[in-house]
Amino acid sequence: MKQKGDDTAFFGQPKGLSTLFFTEMWERFSYYGMRAILLFYMYYAVNKGGLGMNEVTAASIMAIYGSLVYLSSTVGGWLSDRIWGSRKTVFIGGILIMFGHIVLSLPLGTGALYGSIALIVAGTGLLKPNVSDMVGGLYSPEDRRRDAGFSMFVFGINLGSAIAPWLVPWAADGFGFHAFGTETNFHAGFSLAAIGMLFGLIQYYRGGKKYLATDSNKANDPISHEELQAIIKKTLIAIVLLAIILIVMFMLGQLNINNIISLITILAIAIPIYYFVIMLHSDKVTKVERSRVLAYIPLFIAAAIFWGIEESGSVVLALFAEQRTVLHIGSWHFAAANFQTLNPVFIMILTPVFVWLWGHWKKQPTAPSKFAIGLVFAGLSYAWMALPGMLHGTDGRVSPFWLVGSWFIVEIAEMLISPIGLSVTTKLAPKAFQSQMMSMWFLADATGQAINSQIVKYYSANTETQYFLIVGLVSVIFGVIMMILSKRIHALMAGID
Template identity: 75%
Template sequence: MENKSNADKFFLGQPRGLSTLFFTEMWERFSYYGMRAILLFYMYYAVSKGGLGFDQGTAASIMSIYGSLVYMSGVVGGWLSDRVWGSRRTVFIGGILIMFGHIALSLPFGSSALFASIALIVVGTGLLKPNVSEMVGGLYSETDHRRDAGFSMFVFGINLGAAVSPWAVPFAANGFGFHAFGNEMNFHAGFSLAAIGMFLGLLQYYFDGKKYLSKESLYPQDPIEKENLRPIITWSVIGVIALAVVIALMGVTGNLDINNIIWIITIVVIALPIIYFVMMLSSKKVNKVERSRVWAYVPLFIAAAIFWAIEESGSVVLALFAADRTVLHIGGWHFAAANFQTLNPLFIMILTPFFVWLWSSWKKQPSSPGKFSVGLVFAGASYLFMALPGIINGTTSGRVSPWWLVGSWFIVEIAEMLISPIGLSVTTKLAPKAFQSQMMSMWFLADAAGQAVNAQIVKLYSANTEVAYFLIVGLVSVAFGILLLFFVKPIHRLMDGVD
């Protein structure tokens, strides 16, 4: 195929279609991470300061389960792409829903607009994210050595948008000023800017995609037969009715509150990947080699879930640490707690060129499981580092230097460079042919599972538990990373020819 040829090196030595997907994801991540940079504060700030007045612990739990739902919905997006719409159309529909989600949040209609926005963005991102990533994999043949470098560049585009938005969106919400959040915020202006970002992404994707994306992306990989569609619709309706019954029973018994709903979602998110693995391993459409590769993916999935639980805490636990425990100025330069969200993508952009060069030139580099194990150790170390301010000072009251957060983010982004682009790449390589987009959904389910766990444990974070919280979570990650190191060779054998 022409778009998979090594001769196609228009975009910095990569296929031209990578440019289209690079900028599409850049704008989508601008909108998403710009919104997330201020959403936690919008939920728990008092109504008099422009917020919703939620309890801080509840707001943090909602943030985590929101992120979990966003990535869990990729299962539906992957299935619709593989079986019904094809990846290109699925991505476009998702982008439209995301844009309307940000528009809803930009309207001053309180918590009802918040939950409507969550629903739209959850569904929209589920349609968009796994299929954009799957299309990146489709630009390369299985033997194209540029694949890992291409995914690293793709992740760089994601983080370019994510780096700018934590400054641009809070800037708009803060009355167009670069300083600590004031007494009254115009959060809706910030959310409006996020909507504009998604609109720009849609324009770029629609017009550029016609020229440079493969025609194969217009069609489903495994079109569903009409006779198989009816039972799927039936079971979907049964699922919706069952959920409605559960919610009704919770209401009748007086247990219908946000915390119990979050618990239900947590259970579903953790159960879903288990069901998915069973389905793929037992499918008649999966041959022996593909089944072995799926088994190899199981420990990588668990490792990824632990990593994402730490990495995604940046917009929750570390955001609270930034707001409550961090000096919000360096010399005469004052900034908002939300601005720290730029550290994640900023360090990735700094580190990406090095890792692109490393994976492109290192002939005897570690296998994917080896990279995962080292990445988990770094992820855990970032949390152990955050325990030091409380340990050194002997107290978790008062404010500490912002360099603690800078250092922690730098460490965890080394972990991300070892896990995120490698995970995206290995997922596309290990995916059974009949489950290509759905296998990519599994990668995002790892993120969902990690954030679902966060939704429960984040409630345990406070000034009194700060040191213990960072130590325990950090040590769990380090321990699993060391354990994974001992199983690198068996996992690699199961990968059956995939590096």
């Protein structure tokens, strides 16, 4: 019988990694293509093709949108573990994402924006945690290729993400010919994002049958009729409570987008706390697994801080690119949206370096130590962004290389945290909570972006320098604290490296 370690058909990795690699590549093309232009679509004036929103509100919506995308992963993980299995859950999620981009491609104003957000949030929640969980399922626990495999998977994510910020804004600009008039036709760009997700679905459907494990069609922990009844009751109670809260807000005249964003922020912080409590007290979790969940708590906090900085590329750094950056180098002119490609490009450059490093470094730092170093680098990327304001003031435009430098620094942090975090999450996950534990990794991103939706309100030209310095310093301090505690955290991991 062929063992997992015997499959080396995809550059020394299992063939199934190829299917998941390209599926996620196209999904990220659609998401990051949309994200590259969405902030500008929201706050550009109507006569420029936008919705004419207040800039601060648009930035908060952008951040909370990112939070909701990852917050919904808790539902996707649960549905996979208890009802559908990961393969079916991913396919349904991809369909919802595609329709979300289709809705956004229609010129139907703010209603289409919120409808699209709902569809993409639901779809990404179904897709992302389960694709990553299936990557982990390609390897046995002791397979040394695991970290390298996750690094290659992240490379695929970033390949799609790198192409999208060029092609989607190009489509929105009339394919370079202003074919749709003087204003930007954002809807053409959103249409291209929908096509990208269609390609991902085709890849997944064709490759899944051939190369993915048959047990991915089954739930890890099938739900019983009694448990389902209890879940339905809890869901109805939650819906009623939410309705009551919204009604009270409406009666008090407080039902507005800013207060809804604040409500979602509270949920984004409360839900991971709830999940940790459930796992730590579950009868299905062994003593060793409980210790590993405890070890995961500081890793989760570190990840939330990191993602709060990293994900600001589509919010604070996007505003900086549009308003404070010289948008040409010599005769080469480019759009502010094109800067979104820096994140994935640097990841693709650094991934082979770190794949080689983790494969050949015998006495490499533990996962908690890598997280700690990553936090320091993340903080330094923001400290770097404080320098233009300190040196030149905040009134004029500065060289685009400031943004290039900041993204390079934060991507070193991402290489120390993101693939390692994906890998260690699958290894620390209790058996009964495999996909749901994967959801916790994405909840860290949700928490970081939810906090961003609140603090981004304090970003402006007048506060630019202080904003970058304070947020950067918080990350560095937490990194130092985590380095001090790294040995204790590693001991709680109970044999997991």
